[in-house]
Amino acid sequence: MSQSPLEQAFRQRMAEAIAELQGDDWEVVDLAGHEMPSWLHGEVLNFRPDFVARKGEELLVGEVKSRNSSELQELNGLADAVAKLPNARLEVYWLGDEPKNDPTRELVLTYAREAAILLETGHITSAVVIAWTALEGALVYYAAESQAPLSAEVQTPPNAWQLLSQLYSLGYISEDDYSRLQDFRKQRNAAVHFVGTVAPNTSDIEYVLDIVDRMLSGSYTTAD
Numbered sequence: 001m002s003q004s005p006l007e008q009a010f011r012q013r014m015a016e017a018i019a020e021l022q023g024d025d026w027e028v029v030d031l032a033g034h035e036m037p038s039w040l041h042g043e044v045l046n047f048r049p050d051f052v053a054r055k056g057e058e059l060l061v062g063e064v065k066s067r068n069s070s071e072l073q074e075l076n077g078l079a080d081a082v083a084k085l086p087n088a089r090l091e092v093y094w095l096g097d098e099p100k101n102d103p104t105r106e107l108v109l110t111y112a113r114e115a116a117i118l119l120e121t122g123h124i125t126s127a128v129v130i131a132w133t134a135l136e137g138a139l140v141y142y143a144a145e146s147q148a149p150l151s152a153e154v155q156t157p158p159n160a161w162q163l164l165s166q167l168y169s170l171g172y173i174s175e176d177d178y179s180r181l182q183d184f185r186k187q188r189n190a191a192v193h194f195v196g197t198v199a200p201n202t203s204d205i206e207y208v209l210d211i212v213d214r215m216l217s218g219s220y221t222t223a224d
Contacts, residue, residue, distance in 0.1 A: 014050055014064045016159045017093045023161050024189065026053040026060065047078040059088035105216060108137030112212045115205065124200040125191045131205050132188040134212045135181070136160040139167070142215040148172045161185065174222040177211060184208055 018028045029052050053060040061082045063075065075092065082090040111134035118127035143150060143163060150166050168178040184204045191200065214220035 010064055013093055014062075017062055017064065017091075018051060018053075019159050019162055021053050021060070021062075023165075024055070026055045028053040047081060049078065057087045059085060061088060061090050062093060063090065064093045103137040103140070105137075105141060108134055108141070108212070108216060111137065112209055116209055119202065119205050124202060124205070127205050128184070128187050128191050128200045131208045131212070132160075132184065135208055138212040138215040139163050142172075142220060143167060145218060146172055171222060177222075180204065180207060181211075 021028050049061045050064050051062045053062065061078070063078065065075070075090075079090050082088050111130050115127045115131035115134055118124075118130060139160060140163070148167055148170055150163075150170075164173065164178070164181060167173045168175075173181075184201075184207075187200050187204065211220065
């Protein structure tokens with residue numbers, strides 16, 4: 001039986017969330033058709049979240065929701081239940097947060113300019129988030145225009161980290177850039193998810209915005 005568009009969107013959004021967490025060394029359990037892990041107890045069991053993940057002593061409870069979902073009222077109860085667990089947090093991944101089509105080049109440039117303005121005015125944490133968003137858009141154009149032979153495993157729309165990793169493995173991203181973008185991704189995740197202790201770095205933001213500019217202008221090369 002074929003899945004409805006909403007079910008397909010749900011599965012894709014959850015796959016994206018899980019792939020990103022696994023890229024950050026989380027152990028993720030997809031609960032579809034599986035028993036709840038023995039280390040997840042209490043009231044959380046009554047809600048049966050979409051997936052759970054562990055990294056060391058940290059616990060993440062993941063939910064994929066539509067903003068129009070009739071089940072949104074359950075989030076408050078789940079949030080209260082998760083709050084009772086040590087070192088745990090609830091992470092909601094919204095359907096419809098990302099455009100169905102690739103962002104326009106003008107929109108990517110707008111994000112890059114906004115990140116530069118935020119940086120100049122001292123809003124460094126916000127600049128990290130917007131700069132990463134600009135990079136996500138620039139990667140899509142760079143991958144297409146460089147005609148990189150991406151594998152069929154790359155999702156549509158592509159997960160930014162998955163796309164970056166593929167481009168690096170194919171030699172389309174330099175080792176120095178890949179290493180620095182890895183560090184920058186940690187800064188972005190710390191800013192968005194309140195995790196880790198990686199502080200925003202001004203020089204890294206400038207570095208990323210330069211990469212965005214070169215990718216959009218067709219002047220990015222892997223030569224150091």
